[in-house]
Amino acid sequence: MDAREIRRMKPELTRYLNRFADCFASKDTQAHLPVYVEGQLSDLPRKSAEPIALAAGVPVRTLQEFLSQLRWDEDALRTRLQKVVAAEHASPHSVGIIDEASDVKKGTKTPGVQRQWCGCSGKTENCIVTVHLAYAVDDFHCLLDGELFLPESWSEDRARCREAGIPDEMVYRPKWEITLEQYDRAITNGIPFEWLTFDEGYGSKGPFLKALSKRSQKYVAEVPVTMTGWLTPPKVTSRRSQRTGRSARVPRLTKDSRRPQRIDELLNSHPKLRDQAWTRYRIKDGEKGSKVWEVWEVKHAMLVRPTKQGLPDERLHLLVARNLLDEAEVKYFFSNAPEETPVTTLLLVAFSRWRVERCFQDQKQDIGLDAWEGRRYLGLKRHLILSSISYLFLARMRTKLRGKTSGTDHLSSARGGLGLGAELVA
Incomplete structure (x- = not known):
């Protein structure tokens, strides 16, 4: 000014x-x-x-x-x-x-x-x-x-x-x-x-994600491909252990259960993602200008995260987004939102970081x-x-x-509108 x-x-x-x-x-x-x-x-x-x-x-x-x-x-x-x-x-x-x-x-x-x-x-x-x-x-x-x-x-x-x-x-x-x-x-x-x-600098930190979930805070986090989990939850059994000096039941995976896989491996090998058709979305890029749209192809599944002990833990949304103009650019997102939350809502939050x-x-x-x-x-x-x-x-x-208020809704979510001043079209 x-x-x-x-x-x-x-x-x-x-x-x-x-x-x-x-x-x-x-x-x-x-x-x-x-x-x-x-x-x-x-x-x-x-x-x-x-x-x-x-x-x-x-x-x-x-x-x-x-x-x-x-x-x-x-x-x-x-x-x-x-x-x-x-x-x-x-x-x-x-x-x-x-x-x-x-x-x-x-x-x-x-x-x-x-x-x-x-x-x-x-x-x-x-x-x-x-x-x-x-x-x-x-x-x-x-x-x-x-x-x-x-x-x-x-x-x-x-x-x-x-x-x-x-x-x-x-x-x-x-x-x-x-x-x-x-x-x-x-x-x-x-x-x-x-x-x-x-x-992903913050999304890669498991303790941070757990701390937010303990606070009942919903998030959509970009995560690195090294994050692991299961799309098909493993079976858990228990066995007795004498290490503490007395018999105790210790949970463990059954012998036929697979270990958690990297999320990029799940994309290429697990039927829930491998055989799923890409859904195309046009997302307005507010950082580059009101008339600039990017086209992304998206796959979605529910994923179970492992604990430090390798046991099944929190169930999260997994989003995989691929840039149509540059298929080498692939983004992965986790979210702890309720399972019924629409993918469009998760995407709109994920792509709001330009703000x-x-x-x-x-x-x-x-x-x-x-x-x-x-x-x-x-x-x-x-x-x-x-x-x-x-x-x-x-x-x-x-x-x-x-002459505007800061609460206008643009996109429906599981519990109502989500006012982000952005647009997303499937």
Whole structure:
């Protein structure tokens, strides 16, 4: 937005930011909030603290201290943002989307920086990685949370962590544990998720999928071909064991039961998938534009997952989707939804991940999500939260100007509509 557009929206922006006023200990500190947010919403070519401060006519050092030193409650700010979404954009048909963002950084001082896979460049780079939870319903989407992924090399070097202001209690955690904490926090703050979806980086983590099922959270997860299971459930018997010092019945597979197979092997060898005709679907790709459609061929079956002990466990949907324009591109999905859930509903959730990619793209291009420049963890954490607040304002204004509500249904599911602002045709 240019200066004229910001001035026109200034009353609306002021009312919006006043909802976060009690997260600041003093009015002097609170006064920096509109400076930073207006800078993020502006048409500045670079939206780090320095150019924002210079454009607003405030000392650069002051705005830098606002991010990394001044006292205010950034956790309360994030909670307030989520409560605003819960109160004013809630829908029983919403989708939570889990993904990560990466930013190339120079040097060794940026918190969490190291040579690691960098999604934004598609190769291993010196970068930082942040884990995010997004919320989408109909044509509305926003980021609810973001947290730094702390590599093991950093976690093991506490002197380096203290120099970057990383708390001693913050240690290396797998990304799925970080996002599970984000999910729990959002649920506590009243965010409703009909569905969760995520890529195979998270779908490959069995403990994560089990944790979601224990929380009664439906998901559609992209999974790697190395995942295993049975399309025909195996038979289980039991035998006595003397290992514990007393006789006990121990379940095991019968001798004639097959071991679980990889899902790509099931596709090619098991009659339920091998002999099943491909069903063709046209799916609108919102990330590439409203007029771009992709054609996918899909097969579906119910699959039984194995436990660590190799015994049958949870029964899940297995979807296999093949790109008609590139048959080498095959995607596999698991879902713990009720068995009667239509395949169209599962597909629409599975192919809604473009919404979080759009959030990242918009926030980097329009808000300056990747423009943070600093060496203190607190500054990065606050920047992530402030960027989400700025983007939520843009999302709300877009919805308001379009004259639409964020709960319109487009596709029937087992329990009603699923408003995702997308289309799918069989």
